[in-house]
Amino acid sequence: MDTRVFGGTSQAGAAQSSEAIGISLVINGRRRDFVIEPWVTLLDLLREQEHLTGTKKGCDHGQCGACTVLVDGKRINSCLALAVARDGAQVTTIEGLACEGLAEGHGLHPLQQAFVDHDALQCGYCTPGQICSAQGLINEGHARSRDEVRESMSGNLCRCGAYTNIAAAVMEVLEKADTR
Amino acid sequence: MTSPTRTTARIGDPLNRVDGVAKVTGQARYAAEHPVEGLLYGWVVSSGITKGRIVRIHDEGARALPEVVEVMTHTNRPQLPPFDHSYTDAVSVPGSPFRALYDEKALFNGQPIAVVIAGTLETARYAASLIDVEYESESHNTDFAVALTSQFVPNDKRSTFEPPQSRGDAHAAYDAAPLKVAADFHVPAYYHNPMEMHASTVVWEGNGRITVYDKTQGPQNVQAYLAAVFGFSPEHVRVKNPYVGGAFGSGLRPQYQVYLATLAAKMLERSVRVVLTRQQMFSHVHRPETVQTVALATDTSGRLQAIINDAATSTSRFEDYMETVCDWGLMNYACENASAKYTIARVDTYTSGDMRAPGAATGMTLFELAVDEMAYAASVDPLQFRLINYSDKNAMDGTPFTSKALREACAQGAEKFGWSRRTPAPRSMRDGRELVGWGVATGIWDALFEKTSAHAKLLPNGDLEVATAASDIGTGTYTVMAQVAADTLGLPIEKVTATLGDSALPKSTVEGGSKLAASAGAAVQHVCRGVAEKLLVAADQLEGQPLGGARMEDVTFAQGRIALKSDATRSISFGDAMSAAGLDTIEVEDSPAWHSGGSSQTRKSRNTHNAIFAEVKVDEELCVVRVTRIVIAVAAGRIINPKTARSQILGGVVMGIGMALHEETATDHRLGRVMNHNFAEYHIPAHADIQDIEVIFVDEPDPEVTPLGVKGVGEIGIVGTAAAVVNAIYHATGKRVHSLPVTIDKLLV
Ligand code: FES
Numbered sequence A: 001m002d003t004r005v006f007g008g009t010s011q012a013g014a015a016q017s018s019e020a021i022g023i024s025l026v027i028n029g030r031r032r033d034f035v036i037e038p039w040v041t042l043l044d045l046l047r048e049q050e051h052l053t054g055t056k057k058g059c060d061h062g063q064c065g066a067c068t069v070l071v072d073g074k075r076i077n078s079c080l081a082l083a084v085a086r087d088g089a090q091v092t093t094i095e096g097l098a099c100e101g102l103a104e105g106h107g108l109h110p111l112q113q114a115f116v117d118h119d120a121l122q123c124g125y126c127t128p129g130q131i132c133s134a135q136g137l138i139n140e141g142h143a144r145s146r147d148e149v150r151e152s153m154s155g156n157l158c159r160c161g162a163y164t165n166i167a168a169a170v171m172e173v174l175e176k177a178d179t180r
Numbered sequence B: 001m002t003s004p005t006r007t008t009a010r011i012g013d014p015l016n017r018v019d020g021v022a023k024v025t026g027q028a029r030y031a032a033e034h035p036v037e038g039l040l041y042g043w044v045v046s047s048g049i050t051k052g053r054i055v056r057i058h059d060e061g062a063r064a065l066p067e068v069v070e071v072m073t074h075t076n077r078p079q080l081p082p083f084d085h086s087y088t089d090a091v092s093v094p095g096s097p098f099r100a101l102y103d104e105k106a107l108f109n110g111q112p113i114a115v116v117i118a119g120t121l122e123t124a125r126y127a128a129s130l131i132d133v134e135y136e137s138e139s140h141n142t143d144f145a146v147a148l149t150s151q152f153v154p155n156d157k158r159s160t161f162e163p164p165q166s167r168g169d170a171h172a173a174y175d176a177a178p179l180k181v182a183a184d185f186h187v188p189a190y191y192h193n194p195m196e197m198h199a200s201t202v203v204w205e206g207n208g209r210i211t212v213y214d215k216t217q218g219p220q221n222v223q224a225y226l227a228a229v230f231g232f233s234p235e236h237v238r239v240k241n242p243y244v245g246g247a248f249g250s251g252l253r254p255q256y257q258v259y260l261a262t263l264a265a266k267m268l269e270r271s272v273r274v275v276l277t278r279q280q281m282f283s284h285v286h287r288p289e290t291v292q293t294v295a296l297a298t299d300t301s302g303r304l305q306a307i308i309n310d311a312a313t314s315t316s317r318f319e320d321y322m323e324t325v326c327d328w329g330l331m332n333y334a335c336e337n338a339s340a341k342y343t344i345a346r347v348d349t350y351t352s353g354d355m356r357a358p359g360a361a362t363g364m365t366l367f368e369l370a371v372d373e374m375a376y377a378a379s380v381d382p383l384q385f386r387l388i389n390y391s392d393k394n395a396m397d398g399t400p401f402t403s404k405a406l407r408e409a410c411a412q413g414a415e416k417f418g419w420s421r422r423t424p425a426p427r428s429m430r431d432g433r434e435l436v437g438w439g440v441a442t443g444i445w446d447a448l449f450e451k452t453s454a455h456a457k458l459l460p461n462g463d464l465e466v467a468t469a470a471s472d473i474g475t476g477t478y479t480v481m482a483q484v485a486a487d488t489l490g491l492p493i494e495k496v497t498a499t500l501g502d503s504a505l506p507k508s509t510v511e512g513g514s515k516l517a518a519s520a521g522a523a524v525q526h527v528c529r530g531v532a533e534k535l536l537v538a539a540d541q542l543e544g545q546p547l548g549g550a551r552m553e554d555v556t557f558a559q560g561r562i563a564l565k566s567d568a569t570r571s572i573s574f575g576d577a578m579s580a581a582g583l584d585t586i587e588v589e590d591s592p593a594w595h596s597g598g599s600s601q602t603r604k605s606r607n608t609h610n611a612i613f614a615e616v617k618v619d620e621e622l623c624v625v626r627v628t629r630i631v632i633a634v635a636a637g638r639i640i641n642p643k644t645a646r647s648q649i650l651g652g653v654v655m656g657i658g659m660a661l662h663e664e665t666a667t668d669h670r671l672g673r674v675m676n677h678n679f680a681e682y683h684i685p686a687h688a689d690i691q692d693i694e695v696i697f698v699d700e701p702d703p704e705v706t707p708l709g710v711k712g713v714g715e716i717g718i719v720g721t722a723a724a725v726v727n728a729i730y731h732a733t734g735k736r737v738h739s740l741p742v743t744i745d746k747l748l749v
């Protein structure tokens, strides 16, 4: 189901500007076409136009990791990515991760379940970014030990201080993946 | 390791957070995330000067953009009330509350001076960059050290301020004592920096009504404030905050973005969202900068003879923020002679305010640094020193505690940590090229309670809803409410829905002071008991009275049934009882009767305590410090949910580690501006900084402290933690650092 969304405009705003560019993205498995200005970030596109607000804004400057999503399987700070530069990419957000988990027949993605079980969240605002980052870390396949996980997750700040529980949750999923 | 399901949830069970699934799936919507038809975006323009007046705002460039709807400034804003009392709120402090866009005056750097309102976020942001402001600057001072030359004690003090009480003759005793230490300590201002930036979405409903999604710790506080400032009748303002991305005190008072978004909505009669930038998060409330002078003296056996504990904190030019800084050390240690003085001093910033354990996170922590120095001066083990000078009662005013299991906390923490294997001399322990240090500190915080109302509604199938206008800022309030309700009526947790974060719900206190678990928990238990009583009355209508007219004390509620204690086979389901009485629902709304004096006649002190043990490893040449291990033993009465309570303590400890090693506000006093106003330069702990943290809850039954025996755990985890770390750094390196954070440069000298 393709929908055309005119980015950089709203019901309230003026018509799309002459600088707008057409792109398409596959967001959580669905192809979406946009006509957007080149200065629209992937983060703002997800939040303001797609209403996929699971992806959070904590700084808008690449300093906190709250906006982490997976683009073609790699974790990126979506606040630093201009949407037009990702034309054709596969984007997975926290909302899509849940769907993937469901497809496997679980209620939640294993990371999501592990975060709940280990109470790896408090306010929950950094959580989608932490989970997407952890999935990116698993995809990379480098981190094995808890120290490596800590190092490799350090781009994702948590002011609530859930770090030890997050590390435990990620380790549980990593170890399960290893023994599979 | 999933939660037990379909069995009765009990207080004390380590259940999973009930809002966890909404948060891990991205379904939980925060203040800036509620979709609204026809929404406008407001972007705040911040003052570039610290003090003076705005001569002119050149907004032509911004207005020329087709999507810009308005540029709101002090010159064109809607009318606002003239007197201060309209702008006060439930937790404001004496003075003149800040009013954004009120007039041409600039009071602090980063002050909001205009809001650009546009159809898209991108346009509003771009247009704001086109605004030029002409100012007339006046001289300012943001340097606290300079401000201290005119420190003072205000006549009008906030109601929660507890002045320190001196005893004996501390100065004479200090002079006479054989062993003594004295030092000046300093902590910088700290910014709360919740991960979610302050944001508000104001929905213009028409007919003089608004619905506001706000980042706040008290929806009813914001409701009353907006009604008073903007002339709405209170029932026409509905404030919701079902999810709050952290706050730590920054959302106690209505923040300026909700004021600006509402002002813009009123001006345009449109829905408006205002989200602050991370930089702007450094333009409002913060923990005050603090200086503290601690002088201690003992006899030759390490018994305290004198405590002198003087402190000063920063406030703004327009309000007098005070916090309880000096009392904690005086309360905690037995010593016949103690004195304390507390003053404040004005700088040209926004007003400082409450941040996690206000006053204690700084005042007790710095005191505990001095205690360590005293223990070393007296050649007594620092843990032993605290036991030698232990006070079973509140040493400041002589009142007994409802409970104080600090001795047990010290013992259990020390055991877990392995304190007995510590060698006392600095630089005496090492691990390869790293020096190892072990440090200890203790902490104390209030156990507060405030009357709160709740609503409970039971359906015949056993579904139960409980609600109050409380907030869950990550503290676990949803879970506490659901768990207490399930426990009271003997239901599985899945049968209970907890609702909060809505000003239309029964009256609740703001989420602050670690009092909500005790207060909302008691309210929920009270109304659920009311439901239980009505159920029992309904059961009596059943033919043959299978429970034989039993009274509350004769029955139990479990698995959706009422059963006789004496004969569990005689039971009836909630549904049967309700249908016998012809009831579709049972509803109760009320607040528990509770007097903070409890049942006893004597006044008592109500406090939580902790003992923290820290291990650091310090690279001998580079002086890089790593906190490798923390054990914290907490005495906080009854723990409703050990899993979520543990997380609260972990969060406090992490913030305490940040105080010890990372966090610092750097202001350029020539500009009066916070220069490190971002996460790249204002350092908070990251994953790699945090290693093992072990939390122990010490058994501390205390039926007297609050109705549920709960003391609250949101803040005690930060109190003293930085001291344990800094004391460990001394043990590792032999260096005493008196100004936090302990950065590498301070160890290299
Ligand atoms: S919002 Fe992208 S890194 Fe902070």
Ligand code: FES
Residues within 6 Å of the ligand: A120, A121, A122, A123, A124, A125, A126, A127, A157, A158, A159, A160, A161, A162, B195, B245, B246, B474
């Ligand atoms: S859970 Fe609140 S910031 Fe991480």
